[in-house]
Amino acid sequence: MSLGDRVDRLRQPEYTGTNRCLPCTVVNLALAVVVAGAVAAVSPVAAAAVLAVSVAAVYLRGYLVPGTPTLTKRYLPDAVLRLFDKHGAAPLTVDDDAALESFLLSVDAVEQCREGTDLCLTGGFRAAWNDRIARFRDRGVETGDVAALFDGLDVDPARVRTESRGDAYEAYDDDARVGQWESRAAYLADLAAEAELRERHSGWHRLDVEARMEVLGSLRLWLERCPSCDGPVTLGEDTVESCCRSIDVIAATCESCGARLFEAEFSPEAMATG
Secondary structure: OOHHHHHHHHOOHHHOHHHOOHHHHHHHHHHHHHHHHHHHOOOHHHHHHHHHHHHHHHHHHOOOOOOHHHHHHHHOOHHHHHHHOOOOOOOOOOOOHHHHHHHHHHOOOEEEOOOOOOEEEOHHHHHHHHHHHHHHHHHOOOHHHHHHHHOOOOOOHHHEEEEEEOOEEEEEEOOEEEEEEOOHHHHHHHHHHHHHHHHHOOOHHHOOHHHHHHHHHHHHHHOOEOOOOOOEEEEEEEEEEOOOOEEEEEEEEEOOOOOEEEEEEOOHHHHHHO
16 A cells, blocks of 8 residues: 555545634644643654644644544634634525525626516526536536535535435435425526526625525526426416425426426415405
8 A cells, every 4th residue: 555545544534625624723733732842841852753743643634632623613612713714704694585686686696677677687697507507417417516505504515415306306414305406407507506606706605505595496587498408498377286285386397398497385365466
C-alpha cells in the first residue's frame, strides 16, 4: 500500500475540506499546543513530534479528541460558534407570497410581464434554467446533484439517497424523507433551478428546506416546456384521490408525456366567489 493510500484511509471527508468544523479545529489545535508545551518541559524534540502528529491528525481527521463535533456544539456558547459559522447570518424566509415574489425578483428570476401586472420569467433566467435542465437530462442525475439541495442544512450530504416510485422521486437522509417530487420532470426542474439560484443569491444557503422547496415549486409554474419530454406544459384544474377523499387541485402537466410538474389544493367555492 502506497503512502498516499494510507493517508486517504486516515482522512475523514465528513469532517475535513468544506465540511470542516472550524470551532473543532481551533479547539483541537489549542489542545495540541498545550500538550506539546507540557511535553517541551521534558523534551523539546518530543514536543515538536507531538505537535507535528497532532496537526497532521487535525488536518486529516478534523479533530484529535473523539466526539469533538458533538462536544463543541453542546458546550461552546452560541456567541462563540457564530464567530466561526459560515452560515451564521439570519435565515432568509419566504413565508408569504410577497416574500417569495421579493426573493425571485432579487435574483432576476422574474420580472413584470410586458402586458398586465403578472410576473414572467426573465429571458436570462429562463435560458439558464433550460440549459441546466438539458444538461441534467442528458448526462443523468448524480448523488451530488441531489445532495446540493440540502447544502448548509442539518442533513449529511453523504447520507442522501433517492428512490423512484413509478414516475415520482423521493430523497432520504438515512430513513428520514427530506424531499419528494411528483415526477422526474419536477425532479429535474428543481435540481436545475437550485443550481442556478445558488449561484445567483449568496444567501440561498440560509433558506431552510421548506423555504427552498417553496421557491423551487413555485418556479415550476412558469415552465413552458417539459423537462422530461420537452413537450408543452398546460395549467388547469384536476381532481386527485387521497386515501379518504377527493381533492381539487390546480395542476401543471406535460401534455406529451403526462408528467405532473406541480399541483396545489384549492377550493372551487373560493375560486367561484373570488
